[in-house]
Amino acid sequence: MRYISTRGAAPVLNFEEVVLTGMASDGGLYVPEQMPQFSAEQFAEMAGLPYAEIAFRVMKPFVGGEIDDTTFRRLIDESYATFKHDAVVPLKQLDSNHYLLELFHGPTLAFKDVALQLLGRILDHFLEKRDEKAVIMGATSGDTGSAAIEGCRHCDNLDIFILHPHNRVSAVQRRQMTTVLDGNVHNIAIEGNFDDAQAMVKASFADQNFLEGTRLIAVNSINWARIMAQVVYYVAAAVAVGAPHREVSFTVPSANFGNLFAGYIARRMGLPVKQFVIATNANDILHRTLADNDFSKHELQATLAPSMDIVVSSNFERLLFEAYDRDGAAVADLLVRFQQGAVEIDDAPLAALRALFSSYSVDDDTIIEVIQEAFEHTGELLDPHTATGYRAAQRARADATTPMITLATAHPAKFEDAVVRAGFEGAPLPETMHDLMTREERYDVLPAELGAVQQYVAANRH
């Protein structure tokens, strides 16, 4: 499998190369040169198979033989053995045609584990084979950080540096990162917001001189392997409710758009998806773009769904690349202008997006209301991110007959603020984390300055 950049001017890479990097050298993101295609029969055969088997079948074409089948199966099996539910990502029926796909049964209680358990093992495999050491830099609004640390901490060939916005992640989220004291794990609290952290990570890919030749790898969803592993649960959930014999729809709490873009890839591979609903919190750039063609940055707001406190949504670029019929030059021009001010999406690509995607934005008061309402009607205690999805599914679904699957992206125990404000005592952490709030923490606070961060990374890697 070959991978090309969304801006059309970077070298074409194979799977191994694309996983061992981050952004493309032209500032774009890598996507498969050709989408693998699955027949209706192939999807039908997946119904009822164990999650790991579906994962192997769905991801194999993206790997293109660069990891032998036996090894790849072992990496998948090991990754999903860390999940606390036999189904890995169980599907719960909420009412006659609305389902909740629980993606939070992994080690750090958010959907990020699904991809990062596997990515950590794939990186380990390739670096071991090459006998090469590398540095990871990642930005987190709260969930990617701990999932990446958990996925990579046992990899001797890696130093992992995670930038989180100081005082803007929940206490549980922070401690899930900062209480991991392994020597190759480095937590940096940035005096800024997630966008500042993500911009510094991206800038570090653009100019890697500060690492004097050491390889830099991404664990954010700019890394293609993150998207690839997330495609699997769309397929698993869809076939569980009757695809390919019937269409299904998905609602996805969204911000950096890696999760929903994986669903889009599943559809491009042949999965019959009728509609995608994008749910946002008050940081509503995705909703404004879809609804009003207002692709402009507003100031980032701190909300009760902090992991979605993101304005510059990385993976929207991958979707624009498809909407612009893979015209890399047009995408590059649009995104350079976006960084400078408001831009409009052209008519044809916007119409193409609107034919498949709907969107809905949910403010903090509504998040509280939804947590209460969903509990009353379904008995489920939703986390604040999933609550945005629950409301968006109610308000923006195209029809009531197509099964709607809302992605539950995190466990409510991670977000005590919202849960308590909704009138609940809080959700208990799993037994493995019973002492999380009293464990020793280690992290450094740095200004949101690229030079300071790069100096720190260069000085602290092994």
Ligand SMILES: Cc1ncc(COP(=O)(O)O)c(C=O)c1O
């Ligand atoms: C709990 C949770 N829900 C939703 C999202 C949004 O997902 P994405 O960034 O892939 O759109 C995130 C983080 O990004 C998250 O951590």
Ligand SMILES: N[C@@H](CCOP(=O)(O)O)C(=O)O
């Ligand atoms: N919500 C994320 C933000 C980073 O997104 P990613 O999917 O690109 O890693 C987080 O919790 O860190």
